[in-house]
């Protein structure tokens with residue numbers, strides 16, 4: 472009944488766990504949610520007001536398919552100011568979330584038989600999007616030894632004559648890993664030499680800690696200008712996940728193709744949300760700074776608590792709002808009378824016995840790890856870890 476294309480695609484692991492947590496919550500259980508993949512803050516007021524104003528001004532019709540002109544211009548200014556990247560408006564596409572930008576770029580770049588290199592642990596949607604576009608994901612496994620980052624040697628080893636593109640994500644979901652400029656330069660050399668494309672997902676750009684600096688791979692390697700898609704959005708930086716605005720910048724020809732995919736599937740991103748996103752990009756940055764400061768405090772606290780949990784090892788990640796500890800030492804053990812065969816079983820145990828919701832690493836291509844999000848209040852983090860400590864000491 473279902474197309475072959477869809478039969479190869481798995482449902483989102485993050486959503487499956489979320490459904491279980493919601494079911495327990497519906498029974499009246501108090502669940503501590505470390506599974507969330509979005510900011511716990513509300514959208515800043517000046518952005519909400521811009522959305523309301525857009526409605527009252529009747530900005531409620533179709534817009535130009537690639538986005539309203541003032542937003543595309545603001546995106547060009549953002550790239551120049553924050554990343555030192557020069558783009559013209561016709562090199563920018565506004566989409567229904569960064570997710571759609573990535574999907575549009577894959578649909579426009581790959582053919583059946585092509586391979587797309589993905590770094591594991593990866594964001595759950597990358598391999599599935601590659602398959603939806605008809606190509607084959609080639610997964611490069613990384614671990615704690617390289618802080619979950621792909622080295623030029625790993626990239627080289629994964630290349631084949633069929634390689635068409637690779638997807639890079641820094642800061643990373645789920646690891647929080649951040650590539651340094653030198654590391655990007657080294658990867659860029661291999662990418663240029665191999666004559667492949669890079670899709671750079673930079674949605675966590677502004678959530679970065681300890682004085683680190685975010686570099687776009689295109690900033691580090693300007694020679695990639697004709698083979699790079701830079702993807703970003705307002706969801707994570709401005710706490711705007713529900714507004715659904717992301718964007719991509721790339722060579723004109725590719726942006727035209729991506730725009731065509733979009734015009735035949737969803738058309739323009741929400742008109743109202745585009746005006747709100749414009750207010751976000753042009754407005755004050757202090758709401759971001761306040762969020763980042765608080766995220767950093769929670770990360771410090773959570774890392775400390777994680778290191779005190781028996782069987783958990785982790786280092787302190789540099790960006791995003793996730794920690795991805797290794798729990799291999801707990802595999803094969805028995806906790807609270809239950810045998811822990813894998814990370815999924817461990818997350819089930821934590822949810823059912825401690826009412827703490829987490830996401831197992833399986834869906835991210837890293838079954839020895841589990842993902843903790845610190846996009847929840849300090850009090851809830853404290854409560855969650857008290858419960859986990861209690862369960863693990865039984």
Ligand SMILES: *Cc1c(COP(=O)(O)O)cnc(C)c1O
Pocket residue numbers: 508567568569570571594640643644672674703704705706707712715716717
């Ligand atoms: C949240 C997220 C996105 C999607 O962002 P939207 O703009 O809301 O579609 C893309 N990539 C990664 C790694 C994410 O975690």
